Amino acid sequence: MKSPAALDQLIDALRCLPGVGPKSATRMAYHLLQRDRKGANGLAVALDTALQVIGHCTLCNNFSEQPICSLCTSEQRDATTLCVVEMPTDLMMLEQTRSYKGMYFVLMGRLSPLDGIGPKEIHLDRLIKRAQDGVVNEVILATNYTSEGEATAHYVSELIKVRGLKVSRIARGLPMGGEIEYVDSGTLAQALLERKNIT
Amino acid sequence: MSSLTTKRVTSQAIRRIDNQPVYVLHTYPFKETSLVVELFSKDFGRVAAVAKGARRPRSAMRGMLQSFQTLSGAWSGKNELRTLHSLDWSAGLLLLQGEAMMCGFYLNELLLRLLPREDAHEDLFDYYTQTLQTLMTAKELANTLRKFELTMLQEMGYAVPLTHDENDLEIDPELTYCYEADYGAKLSGTSLGTHQNGVQLLGKTMVDMAQGDYRSARTQSQSKQLMRYLLAHYLGDKPLHTRQLLIDLQRF
Numbered sequence: 001m002k003s004p005a006a007l008d009q010l011i012d013a014l015r016c017l018p019g020v021g022p023k024s025a026t027r028m029a030y031h032l033l034q035r036d037r038k039g040a041n042g043l044a045v046a047l048d049t050a051l052q053v054i055g056h057c058t059l060c061n062n063f064s065e066q067p068i069c070s071l072c073t074s075e076q077r078d079a080t081t082l083c084v085v086e087m088p089t090d091l092m093m094l095e096q097t098r099s100y101k102g103m104y105f106v107l108m109g110r111l112s113p114l115d116g117i118g119p120k121e122i123h124l125d126r127l128i129k130r131a132q133d134g135v136v137n138e139v140i141l142a143t144n145y146t147s148e149g150e151a152t153a154h155y156v157s158e159l160i161k162v163r164g165l166k167v168s169r170i171a172r173g174l175p176m177g178g179e180i181e182y183v184d185s186g187t188l189a190q191a192l193l194e195r196k197n198i199t
Numbered sequence: 200m201s202s203l204t205t206k207r208v209t210s211q212a213i214r215r216i217d218n219q220p221v222y223v224l225h226t227y228p229f230k231e232t233s234l235v236v237e238l239f240s241k242d243f244g245r246v247a248a249v250a251k252g253a254r255r256p257r258s259a260m261r262g263m264l265q266s267f268q269t270l271s272g273a274w275s276g277k278n279e280l281r282t283l284h285s286l287d288w289s290a291g292l293l294l295l296q297g298e299a300m301m302c303g304f305y306l307n308e309l310l311l312r313l314l315p316r317e318d319a320h321e322d323l324f325d326y327y328t329q330t331l332q333t334l335m336t337a338k339e340l341a342n343t344l345r346k347f348e349l350t351m352l353q354e355m356g357y358a359v360p361l362t363h364d365e366n367d368l369e370i371d372p373e374l375t376y377c378y379e380a381d382y383g384a385k386l387s388g389t390s391l392g393t394h395q396n397g398v399q400l401l402g403k404t405m406v407d408m409a410q411g412d413y414r415s416a417r418t419q420s421q422s423k424q425l426m427r428y429l430l431a432h433y434l435g436d437k438p439l440h441t442r443q444l445l446i447d448l449q450r451f
Contacts, residue, residue, distance in 0.1 A: 019231040113304040113441040114225045114311065119448055128451065147266045147300060154297040159451050184262050185288040193292065 007033070059130060061123055062088050062106045071104065078102045082131055083140040084156060086110050086149065094142060102140070105130055110143060111152040122152070124159065131160055138166040145172050215275040219243065220289065222327065223266050224307045228254065236264060236283055238272060239310055239327065244318040248274045248283035260286055267295050267303045267331055279316065299334040302344055305441040306330065309351060312434055323354040341423070342413040348426045349408060357433060360384070361409040372403035378425055380432040398428045 007029060014025040032040035056062065057069035064070075071077065081102030085091050091104050107122040119125075131139055139160045143149035157167045173191035174183055183191075224237040224245070234253040238246045253260045260283070263270060269290035274281040295303045306327065314320070330347045334340065352359050360383040363369055364376065376384040379397035387399060404421040413419055430439075 018228070111444065113301065113444045114308055116440040116443070118440075118444045119451065124451060147295075147304075150296070151300050151304070154300065155448055158297075184259075186262055186265070186268070186292065189288075189292040193294070 056108075060104045060106055061108060061126060062091060062104065076101070079135045081138045081140060082136045083142050084127065085142045086144055086152070090142065090144075103136070107143070107152070110146075110148045111155060112148045113151070119155070124156070127156065128159055128163065131165055132163060136165065138168060141167065141169045214277060215273070216240075216243070217273045218271050219273070220324070221246075221270050221272040221286070222268070223264055223270065223286075224311055225266070226250075226253075226264055234264065235280065237311060238274075238283075239314070239324065240272065241321055241324045242319055244320055245310065245314045245316045246274065246281060247279065247316065248272075248276075248281035250283045250286075263288070266307060267293050267300070269293065269328065293331055293335055295331070295334055296337065298340060299337045301441065301445060302334050302340050303331060305344065305439070306347060308439055308441045309348070309430070312437075312439070313351065313355060320354055323351060326350050326354070339413075341419065345408075345413060345419075345422050345426055346411055348430060352429065352433070357429075358383070359429065361405040370402045370405050372401070372406050374402045376400060376402055376405070378405075378428075380429050396428075398425050400425055 010029045010032075011022070011025045014020055014028050015022065017025075020028070032043070053065050054063050055065075055067075057064035057072055058067050059072040060069060062069055062071070066073075078101045081100075082105055083094065083100060083102055084105050084107065085094065086107050086109060088106055088108075091106055094100055094104075105127050107124075107127070109117055109122045111117060111119070111122060130136070139156075141153040141156060143152045143156075153169055157169070160167045171194070172187070173194065174180070174187065180188065220241040221238045224239050226237070227235045229235040229249060232252050232254045234250045236248050236250050236253075238248060240246050250260050250264065252258050253264060255261070263286040268288075270286045271289040272286050273284040275284065276282045310327070314323075326347065330343060333343045349359060358381070361370070364384040364386060365382055370376070370384060375387040377387045377397045377399055378384050384402075384405060385397075398421075400421045401417065403415070404418045404425070407413065407415060407418040408422050408425075413422065
């Protein structure tokens with residue numbers, strides 16, 4: 001039996017979601033059409049609106065409804081520090097610490113040589129322009145401590161340093177309340193290598 | 200030859216592998232929370248395995264799945280995609296930084312592109328380890344890469360004759376040769392037109408390369424040209440991402 005063309009189209013469209021193959025896509029499509037038409041409508045409207053309204057903030061590159069997001073326009077923030085993160089979720093985590101009051105730049109990715117993700121894809125040109133606005137005097141690199149994140153941090157730092165700005169990298173080591181007995185060897189080795197003097 | 204065949208047979212028959220020295224070459228997201236890990240192992244060559252749940256926040260394997268670290272791995276399965284059970288810290292920390300790290304990515308990309316799966320190359324594994332350690336010192340990066348490229352091609356069975364020319368005559372350091380992949384060196388100027396491709400280079404470059412001596416500036420630049428040409432020949436028309444990335448980064 002051949003299924004209606006619109007159903008096939010829906011199944012195909014759902015497969016664009018990460019981790020969704022033909023099987024799950026079919027299940028989702030049937031569920032939406034059979035059991036939750038209201039939900040399906042809500043999803044369609046929400047998707048449509050989001051696509052029309054949400055763009056990238058011209059300053060921090062995060063998702064935003066306005067050309068400049070509320071965080072970047074806020075008077076309360078310290079405009080002299082700029083924190084570079086990989087993803088919007090990283091920004092959220094940093095915000096949750098409530099210990100950083102500066103500005104952000106979201107790369108929306110990381111340099112990944114083996115996946116072919118280069119400087120264009122992570123908007124390095126915009127980051128450099130942003131850092132050189134005359135107000136920023138320190139760039140904090142808060143990319144992940146993975147090899148890709150480290151590579152990104154290295155190249156960003158080189159590009160920022162030659163432009164005469166201060167660059168720093170977030171520290172790594174034992175977690176809060178971390179007990180040496182239970183910490184993984186990699187972290188412990190790093191913590192030893194990057195130990196700091198007690199003054 | 201026979202030892203290689205037996206090794207391949209046993210690798211098919213044994214279901215579970217433990218305590219195998221490995222490096223992580225690359226990882227790809229797989230399903231909702233898992234990763235496909237491309238490993239380079241000492242006794243089994245390049246192996247692909249699924250690390251189940253490795254993308255969960257509290258996964259024990261998550262922190263271990265880092266490139267350029269000597270790990271010991273355990274996996275099982277007989278399909279092309281194995282199941283990775285564990286990865287453990289096995290040697291001290293290898294810290295690649297900055298440009299050296301990019302060189303490390305380059306090595307990994309070469310291995311991913313050229314090394315067939317499940318083909319054991321113990322010597323190449325040891326040479327990879329040694330190369331990473333040399334890269335860690337961050338000195339003579341380019342020469343280290345040249346040596347690795349050459350060793351890799353030779354280990355994988357591609358002939359890269361450097362001591363004798365096409366007619367089995369010893370290479371004269373003073374003369375200019377034309378080097379063509381799969382054929383070797385030919386005195387430049389003799390019977391022009393038969394070889395359209397190839398790289399022009401001085402005999403001394405080949406002699407130096409054969410001896411692993413990259414001190415001369417001309418040897419450095421000519422060996423780079425030769426290796427680039429040879430790699431392009433064996434890689435096919437898809438360029439290396441790492442090289443493109445470095446070119447792109449230089450524009451800033």
